[in-house]
Amino acid sequence: EVQVVESGGGLVQPGGSLRLSCAASGITFSDFWMSWVRQGPGKGLEWVASVKPDGGETSYVDSVKGRFTISRDNAKNSLYLQMSGLRAEDTAVYYCATGRATSQYWGQGTLVTVSS
Amino acid sequence: QSALTQPASVSGSPGQSITISCTGTSSDVGGYNYVSWYQQHPGKAPKLMIFEVTNRPSGIPDRFSGSKSGNMASLTISGLQAEDEADYYCSSYTSSSTVFFGGGTKLTVL
Numbered sequence: 001e002v003q004v005v006e007s008g009g010g011l012v013q014p015g016g017s018l019r020l021s022c023a024a025s026g027i028t029f030s031d032f033w034m035s036w037v038r039q040g041p042g043k044g045l046e047w048v049a050s051v052k053p054d055g056g057e058t059s060y061v062d063s064v065k066g067r068f069t070i071s072r073d074n075a076k077n078s079l080y081l082q083m084s085g086l087r088a089e090d091t092a093v094y095y096c097a098t099g100r101a102t103s104q105y106w107g108q109g110t111l112v113t114v115s116s
Numbered sequence: 117q118s119a120l121t122q123p124a125s126v127s128g129s130p131g132q133s134i135t136i137s138c139t140g141t142s143s144d145v146g147g148y149n150y151v152s153w154y155q156q157h158p159g160k161a162p163k164l165m166i167f168e169v170t171n172r173p174s175g176i177p178d179r180f181s182g183s184k185s186g187n188m189a190s191l192t193i194s195g196l197q198a199e200d201e202a203d204y205y206c207s208s209y210t211s212s213s214t215v216f217f218g219g220g221t222k223l224t225v226l
Binding site: 035037044045046047050059060061095097100101102103104106107108109 | 119148150152154156161162163164167168173203205207208209212213214215216217218219220
């Protein structure tokens, strides 16, 4: 059974930093592109970033470029999202998902709240 | 960067068919066969229903089908059931190596 579990969310002040983690099991993690997708309160889905299986290529939505960094550790079957310079508009549930153009497996999400 | 365009809501009665459209540009929907559709029930994670325009993952009933013409993709659900009531999102790979999602469509089963 495939399991994807996010962690690391919480309340952070504007301008602060947070690191999200995602642990995947039941798949050959190193075969998959991996992505972060977020959903603001009462809003739709927004793709945030993706990373190639070997970690050698990354891509980001314009609104987080220069502030967020996606990375992975294939030895630990883990995906990360380092977030800095956080803004109120970054408040959302952050989902970890396999794939890039097609996301078959999703976690249940971790809530990030940016507020003073 | 702009989201793909979906109707805000659609509705249908049990047993009927509905279609949800997803309009993009030649740089995303029209340029690649990497359109996916996701179903999301309240408080739950999205679920993949259709990938690469027309393909269904294992376990997804054949009542769900996808198609594409030009810059517009569509999701059709036939034989509507109460459990189909949910939000539906399309997504597409883009020429910038990014992914766009649609704004989402709320399906109401009357």
